[in-house]
Amino acid sequence: MKSILDIFEHTEEKYSEKTAFVDEKKSCTFGELKVAAEAIGSCIGKEGGFFRKPVVICLPRSVESIMALLGVVYSGNFYVMMDIEMPWERKRLICQNLSPKAVLTDREHVEEWKESGIKAILLEEVLETAPDRGILKEIRKRTVETDLLYVLYTSGSTGVPKGVAVTHRNVMAYIEWLIQTFAITDETIFGNQTPFYFSMSVSDVYSTLFTGATLHILPKKLFSFPLRLMEYIKKEKINTIYWVPSALCIVANTKTLDYIELPDLKKVLFAGEVMPAKQLNMWMSHMPDILYANLYGPTETTDICAYYIVDRQFADDASLPIGYPCENCDLMVLNEMGEPVKEGQEGELFVRGPFVAAGYYNNPERTVQAFVRNPKNPYYPEFTYKTGDLVRYGEDGVLLYNGRKDFQVKHMGYRIELGEIEAAASALDKMESCVCIYDEKEDKIILIYQAKLEPDVIRGALEKRVPRYMWPAKYLKLKRMPMNANGKTDRAWLKNNYKTL
């Protein structure tokens, strides 16, 4: 197998008539999905004459966006899923780094893309064309498994998002582990929560494509109304969910599980941020006999590199372990000297193996900082991903998460570099100084600043520059920033004392 398409086509042969993806408006079988993707692939292949180049997908989270994703792969290129609601300023930064050859979009957004100067392809028109299997066959011959499958942009500390470049091989290796570990089969019915520009979606989307499972793209608005959400899960007999903890917490905190029985739900997986034990216990008290698993991993390891199957009750204030390495994934915990740590000691987590992405797209500087030579292997060039996450081993070799080495935080499941918000705020005229902090207890981003500017002005500007999940919840204006002994803005003091200001 050298392409994810080889595995998908194997699934399609077996399950052609079976429902693959379902959204609010439509559904498609594996057979329909293949025909649509081939049509898109032929069209891009014929028209552009480009190969192994980036194609942006800017579509709502829908069955069509899955068709588009596979279509780009059929064309021999790689896709970049873009948040449709992302401010133009950020879209432009990404396009500057990426130089996409084309964008697949819908009628509502086609004009703005045309104005940006990038070739805009209207998906609904392409879907009406017939596939050209001759062209597709030629393209397939040239594909190798280390070709890029997609580039996924995450927050970058200098204000410029970084594009994690993921190959066919990465996804094939990762999904194989996922399918085996969690027994994903043609009987699995997923309820997808995460947007497709988020690494977690790779798990449920590709395991559907590889096994013949069915995936329901749960409408975003359902997550505002937990009872409706759970009614949907019950009605569609969804048996597997892989959500960010915030979504599971909404269900727990509103006591929705008191109001509904979910006899089909068998697996609850979560990742993306810390799952509070208290809310997990609420789930477990209602459904004690199903599987719960805490998954951990950065986008740079495709999605996950360690996991913990919850095998006991934790105290409400305990933190869940991130667990053990995935099969086919090697984790090293090294101290500042590059030496392995002993049980109980803190170190930085390094990951090696086929889940580790190829690097950051068109960003050699950041790539060499994070994708480093294995410090334990001087014999030949072997690359590992330096996560920046601080961890330690607990009893039985279980890994425990201690925090971030830098200022990267997890908020609502998204990975955010506070520096990116600061960079956007600092760019404002009259801004003298600003610090962005994150209050873990309240789950809030706070911008503290020194400038003759009213909070509303900054808010308005930031909302045009950074995505919604990065908007600060609070703005604090100071006459002067506190300094520490080194003459730097005292972040630690601000973080602990901002409420007193």
Add this chain to the structure above:
Amino acid sequence: MEQLLNILENLKPGVDFKTATDFVDNGILDSIEIMELADEIMDEFDIELTPVDIVPENFTSLETLYQMIQRKQDED
């Protein structure tokens, strides 16, 4: 009504909640904000909202929210 409007305006400054409709469909409030709003309403009006109340029909406009609060107060 004024008290409710205050809650909404504090939650999301700059939105004209008197005329806004379909808070969720129109992207005015996200899931976290809906939960915060429900919490605030429970605190301020001293009523209990259950998942049965936190449904789109009740959270669509200032008017529907207000009607829900009145209904809950009458029940008590």
